[in-house]
Amino acid sequence: xxxxxxxxxxxxxxxxxxxxxxxxxxxxxxxxxxxxxxxxxxxxxxxxxxxxxxxxxxxxxxxxxxxxxxxxxxxxxxxxxxxxxxxxxxxxxxxxxxxxxxxxxxxxxxxxxxxxxxxxxxxxxxxxxxxxxxxxxxxxxxxxxxxxxxxxxxxxxxxxxxxxxxxxxxxxxxxxxxxxxxxxxxxxxxxxxxxxxxxxxxxxxxxxxxxxxxxxxxxxxxxxxxxxxxxxxxxxxxxxxxxxxxxxxxxxxxxxxxxxxxxxxxxxxxxxxxxxxxxxxxxxxxxxxxxxxxxxxxxxxxxxxxxxxxxxxxxxxxxxxxxxxxxxxxxxxxxxxxxxxxxxxxxxxxxxxxxxxxxxxxxxxxxxxxxxxxxxxxxxxxxxxxxxxxxxxxxxxxxxxxxxxxxxxxxxxxxxxxxxxxxxxxxxxxx
Amino acid sequence: xxxxxxxxxxxxxxxxxxxxxxxxxxxxxxxxxxxxxxxxxxxxxxxxxxxxxxxxxxxxxxxxxxxxxxxxxxxxxxxxxxxxxxxxxxxxxxxxxxxxxxxxxxxxxxxxxxxxxxxxxxxxxxxxxxxxxxxxxxxxxxxxxxxxxxxxxxxxxxxxxxxxxxxxxxxxxxxxxxxxxxxxxxxxxx
Numbered sequence: 001x002x003x004x005x006x007x008x009x010x011x012x013x014x015x016x017x018x019x020x021x022x023x024x025x026x027x028x029x030x031x032x033x034x035x036x037x038x039x040x041x042x043x044x045x046x047x048x049x050x051x052x053x054x055x056x057x058x059x060x061x062x063x064x065x066x067x068x069x070x071x072x073x074x075x076x077x078x079x080x081x082x083x084x085x086x087x088x089x090x091x092x093x094x095x096x097x098x099x100x101x102x103x104x105x106x107x108x109x110x111x112x113x114x115x116x117x118x119x120x121x122x123x124x125x126x127x128x129x130x131x132x133x134x135x136x137x138x139x140x141x142x143x144x145x146x147x148x149x150x151x152x153x154x155x156x157x158x159x160x161x162x163x164x165x166x167x168x169x170x171x172x173x174x175x176x177x178x179x180x181x182x183x184x185x186x187x188x189x190x191x192x193x194x195x196x197x198x199x200x201x202x203x204x205x206x207x208x209x210x211x212x213x214x215x216x217x218x219x220x221x222x223x224x225x226x227x228x229x230x231x232x233x234x235x236x237x238x239x240x241x242x243x244x245x246x247x248x249x250x251x252x253x254x255x256x257x258x259x260x261x262x263x264x265x266x267x268x269x270x271x272x273x274x275x276x277x278x279x280x281x282x283x284x285x286x287x288x289x290x291x292x293x294x295x296x297x298x299x300x301x302x303x304x305x306x307x308x309x310x311x312x313x314x315x316x317x318x319x320x321x322x323x324x325x326x327x328x329x330x331x332x333x334x335x336x337x338x339x340x341x342x343x344x345x346x347x348x349x350x351x352x353x354x355x356x357x358x359x360x361x362x363x364x365x366x367x368x369x370x371x372x373x374x375x376x377x378x379x380x381x382x383x384x385x386x387x388x389x390x391x392x393x394x395x396x397x398x399x400x401x402x403x404x405x406x407x408x409x410x411x412x413x414x415x416x417x418x419x420x421x422x423x424x425x426x427x428x429x430x431x
Numbered sequence: 432x433x434x435x436x437x438x439x440x441x442x443x444x445x446x447x448x449x450x451x452x453x454x455x456x457x458x459x460x461x462x463x464x465x466x467x468x469x470x471x472x473x474x475x476x477x478x479x480x481x482x483x484x485x486x487x488x489x490x491x492x493x494x495x496x497x498x499x500x501x502x503x504x505x506x507x508x509x510x511x512x513x514x515x516x517x518x519x520x521x522x523x524x525x526x527x528x529x530x531x532x533x534x535x536x537x538x539x540x541x542x543x544x545x546x547x548x549x550x551x552x553x554x555x556x557x558x559x560x561x562x563x564x565x566x567x568x569x570x571x572x573x574x575x576x577x578x579x580x581x582x583x584x585x586x587x588x589x590x591x592x593x594x595x596x597x598x599x600x601x602x603x604x605x606x607x608x609x610x611x612x613x614x615x616x617x618x619x620x621x
Contacts, residue, residue, distance in 0.1 A: 024596060026615075037458050037518065038518065038519070077459050079459075127517055129515065129541055144517060145544060151607065155618055194537060197538075197539060197540060227514060375456055376456065394448070394450070394515060394516075396446070396448040396451060397450070398450050398451065399448075399455075403478060
């Protein structure tokens, strides 16, 4: 029987040859990811259910990356970090990345890739909805709650329904004004915020395989914005090179069978697509940037798991070099590594950091920061009636702080172009 | 487990995401300390823009100012309830505020799992747009045996979708209780 790549990964994790769409199976988990917001309650449930002295099923497979509320004076947020540290100590977790030490990494989904935890063919569960980001590596990654995570901590397994798959093929050569963010916002506009609920979103086509791993992660990151269980891109030479440079662990590569059955198939020619935004207050509220150009903004924000990777800043630098921003512009690198690359990577002979500084941007420390609002002292948090253009992934009411603010989700090119003019601006005006 | 859930309706629109159910800034509180837990009740559904809460009129907060429990125990909503983040704090906050069940046209996957596996609130689905028929404050009764919801105020009964394969977990009160009953708590042998 023909299977999709997601089915094959499920079958491997369920010790089966074949799994059928719609059946619920118990999956053996390769990695469980958690962070400072959902880790403490997960550990609480684990102790309550398995006993105060219980040990996690496999300390090597538990990855704890604090990233949400790091640079804040909020005492409850600090207490959550203390609880992570305490649990990691009790359980001798080797993969705990403590705040305030040189082990601190930053945004978990990007750090997972940097640290070599993303392995093709494996199953990753995380207490964060954007765990689907890792699907860029030809693996299964999805978000879960604290109770499910506590169950995995004790048993190393979890039930999951085998999803139907939807296939999105992008043909053509990526134009320089278009990014992975534009592709996923295009899809969201077409299928809506529940268009892929409980399904796998498989991305394919020459344009997808021309993208860097950073960009592929952006594409998979927002599968959850369509309700998708996971996003997935099959492994190619780019993936293999990236993974092998970071880990020596073995892995298995799966591809969808040519006659695999899909719920639906969508085809796009990237050469015919325009830069787009998601208007307030929903990620599927798509408009071409040109159709809303001129809308005044009060802030620009370039950061997060979906929009704060090296590739995002390289793109932004193309537009910001030699120009000044007209509105408050926050540059929030996802991780410590990305932050250091701002100093080492250059565009036309100038470091990205210096380009952003000269443009008048504020460069923040690496964390999730204002992508999800956060405590009141979070850098970049929206206030009052702010109108923000942001490379983040969600713009429901109140997402970046103020519930009276409006957020336009956009590519780093569009966010940079709009920062320069103070109004929504198509990046082609500058490229 | 009780087979009838009775209470007042709180009616919402579509795509009620987890930031509206419990805004991210409040996620710092303990989910086990009884005093701090009350904060989750206090802020349940506080991210819903005021005019969109308590439909059809709107302007009705789920939890009255200064309190931490809600007079409404059954939430009626449109499609895609609970979309957005994976935070289990969302169904938890609804439970703390006193919600017993949600009746929506559809749910986002993680929120649905969290409701069921955590045993917080029961997520029923309906094929009808009940949020256009039921008014906030109407007295409702859900019959869990027959999968129906009766609007006692309007004297009309609607069909609910059966809970399907998760009914055992719901009846057990969560994934741990279910797993203990079915001997599923052993460690993986991968």
